[in-house]
Amino acid sequence: MKLDQAVAEALSYAKSHLGLGKLGHYYYQNLLLHELGLSKPYEGEIDEKHIASLPLPDEIIDHLVEALIEKKGMAVDEAEREATYVLGLLSPDPDAVDKHCHELMSKGEAKKATDYLYSLSIENGYIAKSKVDKNVFFTADYPDGPSLEISINLAKPEKNNKDIAKLLTFKSSGYPKCMLCPENLGYEGNPKHPARENIRYISLTLDGTPWYAQYSPYVYYPEHCIVFAQEHTPMAMNRHIFACLLDFLDIFPFYFIGSNSDLPIVGGSILDHEHFQGGGHMLPLLKAKPRREFDISVPGVRLYEADFYDTCLIVESKDKKKLLDVAEKIDLHWHLYEDEENDIIPITDDTVFHSTVTPLARKIDDTYRLFLILRNNRTNEQYPGGIFHAHPEYHHIKSEGIGLIEAAGLFILPARLIRQAKQAEDIVAKGLSKEEALKLYPDMEGFDPLLEHLRQGKDFHSYLAEVGRKILGNVAVFKGIKGEKALAKFVRRLKL
Numbered sequence: 001m002k003l004d005q006a007v008a009e010a011l012s013y014a015k016s017h018l019g020l021g022k023l024g025h026y027y028y029q030n031l032l033l034h035e036l037g038l039s040k041p042y043e044g045e046i047d048e049k050h051i052a053s054l055p056l057p058d059e060i061i062d063h064l065v066e067a068l069i070e071k072k073g074m075a076v077d078e079a080e081r082e083a084t085y086v087l088g089l090l091s092p093d094p095d096a097v098d099k100h101c102h103e104l105m106s107k108g109e110a111k112k113a114t115d116y117l118y119s120l121s122i123e124n125g126y127i128a129k130s131k132v133d134k135n136v137f138f139t140a141d142y143p144d145g146p147s148l149e150i151s152i153n154l155a156k157p158e159k160n161n162k163d164i165a166k167l168l169t170f171k172s173s174g175y176p177k178c179m180l181c182p183e184n185l186g187y188e189g190n191p192k193h194p195a196r197e198n199i200r201y202i203s204l205t206l207d208g209t210p211w212y213a214q215y216s217p218y219v220y221y222p223e224h225c226i227v228f229a230q231e232h233t234p235m236a237m238n239r240h241i242f243a244c245l246l247d248f249l250d251i252f253p254f255y256f257i258g259s260n261s262d263l264p265i266v267g268g269s270i271l272d273h274e275h276f277q278g279g280g281h282m283l284p285l286l287k288a289k290p291r292r293e294f295d296i297s298v299p300g301v302r303l304y305e306a307d308f309y310d311t312c313l314i315v316e317s318k319d320k321k322k323l324l325d326v327a328e329k330i331d332l333h334w335h336l337y338e339d340e341e342n343d344i345i346p347i348t349d350d351t352v353f354h355s356t357v358t359p360l361a362r363k364i365d366d367t368y369r370l371f372l373i374l375r376n377n378r379t380n381e382q383y384p385g386g387i388f389h390a391h392p393e394y395h396h397i398k399s400e401g402i403g404l405i406e407a408a409g410l411f412i413l414p415a416r417l418i419r420q421a422k423q424a425e426d427i428v429a430k431g432l433s434k435e436e437a438l439k440l441y442p443d444m445e446g447f448d449p450l451l452e453h454l455r456q457g458k459d460f461h462s463y464l465a466e467v468g469r470k471i472l473g474n475v476a477v478f479k480g481i482k483g484e485k486a487l488a489k490f491v492r493r494l495k496l
């Protein structure tokens with residue numbers, strides 16, 4: 001592939017998919033010639049009809065990457081970042097995207113605004129759609145409890161040794177401060193930080209403070225969005241956060257929204273920049289039925305325990321202020337609540353706090369529903385990874401923190417499991433002893449329960465389904481019948 005031809009194809013793609021006009025064509029063509037050191041545009045024919053029919057930009061990106069490696073001698077990751085630059089340059093201007101979304105939102109057409117940003121993010125290659133489509137996704141049904149969802153994430157690239165060597169030698173400038181800072185918009189990227197020329201945001205005001213909404217580049221479910229504060233400030237859990245979630249639902253009532261907790265083990269991977277995750281897919285917890293309702297003396301507000309595997313209270317009301325009053329009291333009460341019999345100790349060493357919540361919210365007609373998953377990140381000798389975290393016998397499946405998506409019932413599992421499932425099947429088929437199995441497949445340590453499961457004629461998915469449910473049982477701060485009573489006691493002591 002010639003570089004000038006690849007550029008001509010990209011310009012044609014931008015015309016059919018990214019709204020590039022006639023004058024823009026001349027203008028960006030010249031900018032690209034300059035950027036790539038070309039003296040004139042491609043003079044041959046390109047198949048515009050074929051390009052206009054492409055559902056995704058993969059072919060355009062592949063041709064650019066191929067030409068950049070061939071003609072410019074770039075390494076693969078460098079060429080991929082350059083291709084992102086090209087697609088970003090040819091995408092609509094960030095302010096124009098934001099303005100267009102706000103025009104739709106002000107006309108009461110917020111769904112059109114999110115549809116526009118989501119399609120644009122797919123068509124300009126920001127969302128790795130073809131990779132995401134390879135993910136394994138299934139619903140785990142149980143005869144005696146609510147369903148969970150399980151996904152094996154094949155979209156996120158696994159780093160090879162060459163990439164890792166580059167990472168070790170690359171010195172970061174400290175700009176942008178993190179992956180969630182608004183300064184990522186248009187950033188060229190480096191071996192440690194993805195290129196972000198093709199990202200676009202919608203600006204929002206939530207509880208009087210500035211925020212932005214974007215999509216996740218590796219959407220875990222349809223329309224998986226990330227909403228992040230303008231300021232690079234650490235995550236916190238308080239009334240303001242709950243108020244921001246409810247304000248988001250006033251703008252986008254067709255989405256759910258949630259926040260990871262503000263503590264390690266029970267939170268997400270980024271704790272130093274306040275952010276939420278939401279989207280168009282109702283996670284299993286958001287569809288949970290009430291297990292029981294608690295009597296509270298606040299008119300217009302209902303409080304339930306969710307029929308789910310971890311411990312979750314649902315506060316429901318049409319009145320935002322009243323709902324926030326109750327949610328804030330629950331949050332503050334939980335932060336300091338002690339129940340040694342159930343291993344719940346909120347503070348150790350006088351200053352280390354362990355209890356927090358993972359909140360999620362949705363709106364049904366004009367009723368807000370706030371889900372508060374009670375969390376505690378304390379560790380002890382028996383459970384150095386966390387008492388209310390996946391226990392060691394499940395770490396061969398999942399050892400990372402249980403963030404809001406998993407706590408709400410959608411498990412995102414690592415790609416290695418596809419390979420390990422095949423290895424397990426091979427071990428069982430060949431009837432290998434444990435010693436022989438580990439010699440052949442050294443990373444099968446801890447997989448004995450899966451081997452046993454397969455030997456009983458059951459399949460890998462049903463094993464993941466069993467493990468998923470058990471992990472959420474580990475995460476539950478109040479467990480079983482004893483837990484039911486303990487939760488009722490916690491609610492009784494709430495001063496509502």
Ligand SMILES: [Zn+2]
Binds near residue numbers: 177182232
């Ligand atoms: Zn940041």
